[in-house]
Amino acid sequence: MQNQHSRIKTVPGGRAEAAGSRAIQTLALTVLALGLAGCQPDTGTSSSTRKTVIQNTGSDTMVNLAAAWAEEYSKVESAVSVEVSGGGTGLGIAGLINGSCDLANCSRHFEPKENEELRAKTGTEAKEYTVGYDALSIFVHRANPLNEISLEELAEIYRADGRIQRWSDLSVSIPGAKGDEIIRVSRQNNSGTYQYFKEAVVGKDREFKLGSLDMNGSKDVIGLIAKTPNAIGYSGMGYATPEVKVLKVARKKGDPAVAPSIQAVLDKSYPISRPLFLYTAGDPRPLVKQYIDWVMSDAGQKILEHTGYVPLKMQ
DSSP: OHHHHHTOOOOOSSHHHHHHHHHHHHHHHHHHHHHHHHTSOOOOOOBTTBOEEEEEEEOSTTHHHHHHHHHHHHHHOTTEEEEEEEEOHHHHHHHHHHTSOSEEEESSOOOHHHHHHHHHHHSOOEEEEEEEEEEEEEEEETTOOOOEEEHHHHHHHHBTTOSOOBGGGGTOOOTTOSSSBOEEEEEOTTOHHHHHHIIIIIITTSOBOTTOEEESSHHHHHHHHHTOTTEEEEEEGGGOOTTEEEOEEESSTTSOOBOOOHHHHHTTOSSSEEEEEEEEESSOOHHHHHHHHHHTSHHHHHHHHHTTOBOSSOO
16 A cells, blocks of 8 residues: 555646545545555444454364354344364363463363363463363164163273173174174274273273264264164263164163253263363453353253253253
């Protein structure tokens, strides 16, 4: 714009020439001012056409729930846009540490080393909000005749030294299956679901058996099991579809097996349920806190139930 302005020349002569020159100069200065105004940084202040954005990243287990919250909240607070992405609890925590998100969805607690890194990078501590619960469900192909399983049997299937490797070890024969080997479907190790399953089922100090099919997301787990008769896997209760079967789970072999449900989670009869969290880096800014308060209100909690999760209490 500066070069364009410098090319404006004064034409010597009468008043008409001078007036024309002044008009051209005025036009050039107006264009320059408009161009500079357009280059000003976005301060993030709201206007009639601009929304305040809350970046919400993390748990793949929670991504459908978070998207439902965001959609409903946009009807309540039109000046705020909550942008949701998944990728796993680890990605959400990394986003808080590097400052790329305002809220991390997590299906496990922040670890001490992660909080130390957050403190070193931002000077703040992780602030935790429990926003609901999930029943970690065990899925098999719908043709599988098995209806229940114990935590001990799950451990023997998934643990490195586990003795259960074939469906016949559980006295099961699957119609249409090729072979008898159990195909173990799991999650990648940046997943909070993976970490919870390891702690609650495999054993905190034990390792997973090699050779499992480790999926990126919860939908991928269900999709693979739906088309693989020999498969077994785990995911959030909200991901159940008619294409797979949900097993009842017993704490010990011979104990009553319980199906995952809201009531079974709240009365603690279902053995592998877990809390769901939102985390912020220190105290959230007011609009983020307002959103968290809405999530924990009756309106936000009803969405947990509608999307297959468990609210903090019965409505």
